Amino acid sequence: MSSFSRQRYGDEINMKHKVEDIFIPGVELTSREEVHLLAYFPNIEAILKMEKVIDNYLPGKKNDSRVFGNQLYYDLNGEIIGIDDTLRQVALNIGLDNLVDLVH
Template sequence: MSRWLRIDLHIHSALSACALPEMTPNNIVNMASVLGLDVIAVTDHHAAANVLPILDLAQQAGIICIPGIEVQSREDVHLLCYFQTYQPLRAFTDFVTSLLDPQIQLPKNLGKQLIFDETDTIIGEESRFLHQSIPLSTEELWRVAESFGACCLPAHIDRPAFGILSQLGFIPPSLPVKVVEVTMGQLARPSKHLPLDGMAVITASDAHSLEQMVTPGHSQLHPSLNSVTRIWQWLRNPQIDLLRSFQSELEDQ
């Protein structure tokens, strides 16, 4: 690829109870293809069962797919965790799901937590309510994720709920945060008042429906970042000149 890569690293499948049933592996990959996305990540709440079929389908479609997951700390902070391969993601997922409270029931107003195969056939359903906090602080959860091989970043820091700023009021200096995510499109607008401090800022849809994937403002990565490993390494140690995002707009405001 010689052009900049359009990315969306925060998409939910129907395994997330807050996502619509239409968020199947094929629908997600097909929509990504229609939108001209080059890199995606499906990051369900404390779950990764749908990542495997999406990895295969994305490869067939010529789309880079980063294995990922969204986790929720004791303080209700959402973190996005990305891996180079599926195996460590699966191991980390097994760990975090072991910490879920089985007494917390799936709210009746939310959808089923569906598991699919590559043909979008439902092959299972998660009975545990996944969208809950686990009993680890944000810093503890970050460190544990890293021990499994994850690269972490705070999700939707511009939102009034479940963001590190809304929940903690600041970004702990002990956290090695180098990249943050802000939501794009109609869901939120980035502000010059965010404490970016030279951090790389990526935009993502946090889509829970196919319609939400259709939002303007996708971040773009340099053509040289054309593999899972290279993107993962960039997320760990970002070079700002390899990113096109809201950051320049923020600095100009």
């Protein structure tokens, strides 16, 4: 997904969610030691910024959809708007302590 698409998606969420709706941006991360963490962010801008950092710690391989299935992007209406070819179902190349520091 291009940075333009990420920004557009973030803008859609910001515009369509009302004050009474609850939306907490978050991501599950897996450290090199296979420890799973949940990281929450105050807003869409913060998680999009972190996504760019996290991408640097991915193995840099393409997703094999025959093994892992497709990584699909949806809009707020449940329509598929794209496919992410990046392999994201694996541990990041960063240790637990450094990952915690990175999120904070």
